[in-house]
Amino acid sequence: MSEDHLGDDPVLAGMMTLRPHDVSARRADRLRSRCHGELEQCRRRSVETRFADRSLRRVVVPAIASAWCAVYLCEILLRAAAIYGF
Amino acid sequence: MTEMDREDERSLVARLRAADAAAFDDVYDAYRARVFAFLLRMCRSRPLAEDLLNETWLRLVRHGRRLRDDTRIGPWLFTVARNLYWSHRRTSLVEEACAPELLGLWPATPPWPSPFDLTAAGELERRIEVALSMLQPQHREVLLLVINEGLTPGEAAVVCGISAEAMRQRLSRARAALAERLNLPEGRPADRRYGT
Numbered sequence: 001m002s003e004d005h006l007g008d009d010p011v012l013a014g015m016m017t018l019r020p021h022d023v024s025a026r027r028a029d030r031l032r033s034r035c036h037g038e039l040e041q042c043r044r045r046s047v048e049t050r051f052a053d054r055s056l057r058r059v060v061v062p063a064i065a066s067a068w069c070a071v072y073l074c075e076i077l078l079r080a081a082a083i084y085g086f
Numbered sequence: 087m088t089e090m091d092r093e094d095e096r097s098l099v100a101r102l103r104a105a106d107a108a109a110f111d112d113v114y115d116a117y118r119a120r121v122f123a124f125l126l127r128m129c130r131s132r133p134l135a136e137d138l139l140n141e142t143w144l145r146l147v148r149h150g151r152r153l154r155d156d157t158r159i160g161p162w163l164f165t166v167a168r169n170l171y172w173s174h175r176r177t178s179l180v181e182e183a184c185a186p187e188l189l190g191l192w193p194a195t196p197p198w199p200s201p202f203d204l205t206a207a208g209e210l211e212r213r214i215e216v217a218l219s220m221l222q223p224q225h226r227e228v229l230l231l232v233i234n235e236g237l238t239p240g241e242a243a244v245v246c247g248i249s250a251e252a253m254r255q256r257l258s259r260a261r262a263a264l265a266e267r268l269n270l271p272e273g274r275p276a277d278r279r280y281g282t
Contacts, residue, residue, distance in 0.1 A: 018211055
């Protein structure tokens with residue numbers, strides 16, 4: 001159904017002239033404020049998540065890896081000591 | 087702002103993903119009345135259309151981070167609004183089927199278009215609004231999306247979740263149904279069988 005076809009059709013052309021409708025200005029502003037509030041929460045959540053992600057990457061993961069390496073090294077030293085009779 | 091070019095829309099989507107309030111305001115100002123008019127004509131009840139409008143915008147805010155780069159904002163909003171309408175309609179039908187005796191106890195919402203709306207409208211507009219309100223919702227939605235909201239039939243097909251060919255056929259049937267109702271005397275009770 002092309003634009004030309006719509007223009008030629010009195011039924012559909014009539015539909016294009018229907019009046020616009022909107023909610024009251026008060027309701028529109030209330031909804032806008034509510035959405036802004038939600039956006040602010042989303043932003044805050046995302047900052048907190050980013051911070052938690054960064055902490056995990058920079059502190060927790062290296063700490064676990066270091067602890068595992070230390071345990072592994074100790075175990076190797078202990079076994080080596082046992083083999084050589086210390 | 088009724089139509090956005092693709093570049094503007096891409097940058098708007100990027101800003102929405104960053105939860106930018108100014109980007110939200112741009113979209114809200116451009117589409118609020120259009121989405122509301124669509125919902126009002128689908129629901130035929132102002133309070134219900136207002137509730138679904140709230141939910142549509144809250145969905146945009148909550149799911150904004152997950153928008154894809156190539157998201158078309160208009161069709162996305164109409165898809166959400168349409169899905170909310172159908173979801174509400176299905177729930178109402180289930181409730182009506184489960185507890186018909188309770189329906190009389192529930193306060194009825196004023197119908198739309200109201201006598202006030204009809205008086206304010208011109209003769210042709212009045213006849214079209216009444217005829218539209220009598221159409222099956224499936225027919226009403228395709229006419230509203232393509233003719234009133236200016237979506238391409240392809241975009242409207244995506245919004246309605248049907249193929250382009252099915253959309254073409256549905257549009258044609260909807261147009262015929264509207265023309266038929268415009269020639270009928272208005273408000274015949276038998277014609278309201280497709281009501282919301």
